[in-house]
Amino acid sequence: MKPIDRVTEISAKISSMEIRGAGRIATAAAKALRDFSQTEEAKSLEDFNQRMELAADILLKTRPTAVSLSNAIRMVMKYRKDDLAAARESVIINANRFIENSEKALEKIGQIGSKRIRDGDVILTHCNSLAALSVISAAHKLGKSIKVIATESRPRFQGITTIGMLDQMGVETELIVDSAARSVMNEVDLVVVGADVITASGTLVNKIGTAQIALFAHEARTSFMVAAETYKFSPQTILGELVTIEEREPGEVLADHSRYSHVRVRNPAFDVTPHQYIDLICTEVGAIPPEMSYLIIKERLGWEIEE
């Protein structure tokens, strides 16, 4: 298999969601670029740069919403461009730094976020987020008695992955259909979800269904926390760019959708939660109000307007 085919293979797994979750796709892309940089056969720096750009582009096109992917690729692609050997070495350093930092970030988010969970709390989570699960797991490890209510998260049922993980941890868990979120909200003390994108104004883009859960939480006066590594914040939104919401195959919603000639089955994968419905964003550098998102982008992602 040619090195670029391996990149295409990983990209296909990200597109089909065999590899999924905003953090996991970012790490997979960083690893793919790192491995590609060691196996491609460029003879000159210029050739190497072109091949790396091609590989980055293939990975970037897999999922349009999660900014974790473009942030990870951008960080890896900031390699030294003065000499071929140094360039290859620098790709490894950048990729490994990204992977290591993302692992540490998850742990730190757990430590910080778990302080917001009290003994006896009922937590509702949506979809399958490692960042949200890190908060829950850390609270459980601290000996806090908690119960988690997990939504199924139609259409891909990532909630089933979540209950499997919670089961492994030994956390008391209940599974509900997505439309039961309002029914149970009065029993919930805290909602904890992950993020695919956080914009400069603190708006959250996350798995479809998140926005209505945030509205329900707001109405029921239930706290709503987002757990997200800083690389889930979007520098592009400072420049006014809107977040593209991925629309996936109708077959994920209804297998035999094509038998209806006048019906279009829609499958938006994410929705938008305004910052007014978010109490706290728990990152590896601290628990912040959503209004501070701009500072995270400026200080943590080193984003320059000129870039």
Ligand code: RI2
């Ligand atoms: P972590 C997922 O997207 C979900 O929307 C989840 O909330 C988010 O990524 C963050 O996940 P998808 O890949 O990075 O299932 O916290 O579409 O694991």
